[in-house]
Amino acid sequence: xxxxxxxxxxxxxxxxxxxxxxxxxxxxxxxxxxxxxxxxxxxxxxxxxxxxxxxxxxxxxxxxxxxxxxxxxxxxxxxxxxxxxxxxxxxxxxxxxxxxxxxxxxxxxxxxxxxxxx
Amino acid sequence: xxxxxxxxxxxxxxxxxxxxxxxxxxxxxxxxxxxxxxxxxxxxxxxxxxxxxxxxxxxxxxxxxxxxxxxxxxxxxxxxxxxxxxxxxxxxxxxxxxxxxxxxxxxxxxxxxxxx
Numbered sequence: 001x002x003x004x005x006x007x008x009x010x011x012x013x014x015x016x017x018x019x020x021x022x023x024x025x026x027x028x029x030x031x032x033x034x035x036x037x038x039x040x041x042x043x044x045x046x047x048x049x050x051x052x053x054x055x056x057x058x059x060x061x062x063x064x065x066x067x068x069x070x071x072x073x074x075x076x077x078x079x080x081x082x083x084x085x086x087x088x089x090x091x092x093x094x095x096x097x098x099x100x101x102x103x104x105x106x107x108x109x110x111x112x113x114x115x116x117x118x
Numbered sequence: 119x120x121x122x123x124x125x126x127x128x129x130x131x132x133x134x135x136x137x138x139x140x141x142x143x144x145x146x147x148x149x150x151x152x153x154x155x156x157x158x159x160x161x162x163x164x165x166x167x168x169x170x171x172x173x174x175x176x177x178x179x180x181x182x183x184x185x186x187x188x189x190x191x192x193x194x195x196x197x198x199x200x201x202x203x204x205x206x207x208x209x210x211x212x213x214x215x216x217x218x219x220x221x222x223x224x225x226x227x228x229x230x231x232x233x234x
Contacts, residue, residue, distance in 0.1 A: 005164055007196070009176070009189050045161065047201060049123050050226040056207065058214040059127070059221035067211060072127050072223045075190050079125070082199060084164060090173065094184060097175045104176035106189045108169075114152065114162025114200060 001086050002109065003044065004093045009104035010080035015051075029101035037085070042096060046083035077104070084110070119203050120226060121160065122210040127221035128168070128197035147218035152200075155213065161201035169195045194221070201227065 018026070037043040055071040071078060080102075087093040090107070097105040137145070152159070169188040176183050188195060204210045207226065214222040 003164070005166055005199075007189070009174075047121075047123060047161070047227050050228050052225070055223050055225050056211050056214075057127075057221065057223045058211065058217065060219075065215040065217075065221075067215070071225075072125070072194050072196075072221065073190060073192050077189050079196065082123075082163075094173055094175065097173075098182045098184075100175070100177075102177075104174065104189065107173045107175070108166040109171055111165040111167055111198075114159075114164060 001088055002090075002093075004085050004087060004090075005108045005110055006046075006083040006085055006093075006097055006100070007079050007106040007108065008046075008048075008081040008083060008100070008102060009077050009106060011103040012076045014103040026101060033099065033101055034083075037096070042085050042087070044084045044086055046081060048081040049079065051080075052078045079106075119205055120207075121228075122202050122204055122207075123163075123225045123227055124200050124202055124210075124214060124217075125196045125223040125225065126165075126198040126200075126217070126219060127223060128195045129220040130193040130195070144218055151216065151218055155202070158202045158204060158213070159200055160203050163198060163200040165198040166196065168197075196223075 034043060052071040057068050057070060057072045058065050059068070085093065085096060087096060090109070093107050097107055172188040174185050174187060174189045202210065202213070204213065207224070210224045214224050
């Protein structure tokens with residue numbers, strides 16, 4: 001078994017242009033997905049992030065850390081959360097990602113899972 | 119206290135092939151940073167393989183499309199993440215400035231989304 005991070009993608013249209021009832025239905029499906037896959041042991045953890053307008057980015061520029069408001073990249077699609085899953089291989093991880101009720105997912109294999117508490 | 123996601127940014131340089139002594143020092147400093155700040159970390163999160171190994175799935179018009187690669191091609195990318203508990207945003211940004219690596223995007227975490 002290998003561990004993968006599912007970077008849960010948001011699309012501005014999905015968030016802003018959908019009617020409220022449609023969005024609520026989407027969130028309900030997402031909640032159910034988390035519950036079901038946590039119960040079966042596929043999902044090992046994860047977090048939902050506040051929208052990207054709340055982000056602050058710190059970067060090393062010429063040796064010192066520079067602070068800017070906003071995410072590291074501005075785009076129509078952005079990372080809205082993470083889920084850590086366990087799957088036999090990449091094909092299985094892709095199959096799981098296809099069941100995600102939200103807009104999209106970027107799958108990344110984990111080099112190393114850091115201890116929960118240092 | 120509030121929870122913040124630290125998205126550790128990768129500047130697009132592949133260090134894994136042959137790290138220079140300076141890069142090895144950065145790695146050692148990062149290891150030390152995690153040790154020093156262990157009491158603030160509520161979830162260690164993970165270090166990710168480079169974006170060239172990514173696969174992206176999008177749902178459009180009821181169908182899932184699968185493409186190789188990250189959701190966005192850019193010089194900078196997310197190389198890992200951890201969840202930390204800190205008094206407020208300014209404390210989170212102050213701590214992010216002590217990161218020995220390239221950069222961090224700090225994102226608040228909440229049970230409920232703001233304005234939704």
